Amino acid sequence: MAASPFASRSPSVAVTSPNTLRLKASGGTASKPTPMPDQELTEQLNAEVRQKYVKDKKLGEGTYAVVYLGHLRDDPSSFVAIKKIKVNAEYKDGLTMDAIREVKYLQELSHPNVIALHDVFSSKDQNLSLVLEFLPRGDLEMLIKDGDIQYGAADIKAWMGMLARGVWFCHENFVLHRDIKPNNLLVASDGEVKLADFGLARSFADPYLNMTHQVITRWYRPPELLYGARQYSGAVDVWSMGMVFAELLLRVPFVAGNTDLDQTSKICEAFGTPTEDNWPGVTQLPNYIPTDPAHRVPLQGRDFFLRQFPTAGPVGADLLMSMCALDPRKRSTAVQVLRHNWWTMDPQPTRNEDLPRKTGTKKMGEDLSRRGGEIDDGPFKNAARQLDFGAMK
């Protein structure tokens, strides 16, 4: 730990590994009063945590973090991912909101479908390292894109089930994820899907408190955010979940706009044009774009979803439709999604051990080091929006 708010501390007791080893060797850690009054107890604890892990090779690097493979010192077979948050070296501007949010929420959330945060430690060069659960089997995006991998309705049901449980758990704890997309859904060695990257997450605002609409990667962003809504709910994550569902079925993103404006018009073409009739209040949203009545697409019904997504079956199409309602108030909540008939119908979801697999440690490195809201490949690589600190509420 850095000794910043403390004035005088001799350099010899700055936290470095040899010092910690010496402490350990002399047996003077937690039980006895420490022989060195300057060595803060928390520094020892931090050093102990750091000593618990061994950092191995680098898995990936992004704008926001470097991810390493690591393992427990005591047990070389127990792998972890160590995400070292980059600090701006030139001028230290404090930790970014992404890092803060990630630590903040992962410290409190513990669920089989949310990536586990085992430990947090800091190093002498003032970097924060998060020790995360190691998820070696890549992400859903890889599975979707890999033409060599065949998967079917039962597999999709298994993946969607895990996603829905993870999202439900976040919402139940008043946390919005705000960046659900296939490459944030990582796969554990036992096949379990885990929601990762909480860099854009936040707790539900108190009623009437504004939030930013500049969240969620564009293709997975719901219409209310594209229209600039500043007050919204878990429905934003449910829309993203619906888009992931559609993408799993089609194996390509379902509505992939080039710009925010293009995204809005693609959503209108696909699902129908929002009007005061099908979405009361929509015209009052800050960035609402009036539509030409002559070109309005009527709200799509059940047949459309059945036609577009034949592999989902009629009940699956019904679930998807409930997740893609334009009006967020009419959209299913995470609980309603989980209570849908589809889950109990045949085919039964594939058991985890039988799910199609792919190994992708490099991918985990990339996924974890990316900044929230970025699409990391394709023609939109540079289109990622930077979050505006001032506008963020």
Add this chain to the structure above:
Amino acid sequence: MAANYWASTQRRHWLFTREKLADIRDGLRERDKVTHSQFPLPDQRLLNIYFNQQLIKLGKRMSTRQQAIATAQVYLKRFYTKNEIRQTNPYLVLTTAFYLACKMEECPQHIRFVVGEARGLWPEFITHDVAKLGECEFALISEMSSQLIVHHPYRTLTELQTDLSLSSDEVALGWSVINDHYLTDLPLLHPPHVIGIMAIIIAVVFKPAHPGNFGNSAQSALAATMRDGGMNNLAYALSDKTGPGAPRIHKLVQWLAESDVDIKAVVECTQELLSLYEVWEQYSEKHCKELIGRMVKSKNLDK
């Protein structure tokens, strides 16, 4: 609010018994007896009043949410259970706690802005160097084991407002009582709902004769009433079923009886607040400022 209080790090790691807290502080004192005798500081609660007033000054300059100030105060408390205040520059820790709390409560301020405003208030103790604050933030997060979510009692108050049909005056007074409890150790001793209920009881029972604007603190409005009657007043009010306002109080008592809230803890909180208001009479901003200033300057803690 985020996550579940009952499973939270606040409940698991940052809730102490009175004895434990005293032990921790004795431990800190034992390790540095000399500095303690060299640099006496006022009663912890008086220091808290001073820090609170400084935080409010800082917050006012940037129109911050009340909740961020509350979170910052809890961060200070947590930090100083692990570190001896005499080893730190309290002004830097204070500013950092404020900066981090703003990010946590989703009302972030730019680090340069925070440093600029803090320098405006305490030019002798805060340097131009933004990196100092960045480093201290890092230290603060480490010392708190990255456990950053704080559950506050304000929500209990607003949620029970309708159930207990509280008037807007009572809510305002209850809110001020909650603001005041951050000046005590209560945030480290009791869960937020107990404190919220304590605030409601005080607001309903000790309703001052001249309701109006209580400002940030309920001290002026309540100190006299509470001192005169003290706990007898409370006990009397709670058992009296005929006096003025009796049906309201009766309803509250009924509700408390049916709830599973730890009444003993609520009474303890009330007493703690009462003694805060007594200590408050000795508060002198100048005195706190001098003692802290002398300590920081002679130990070169601001460098």
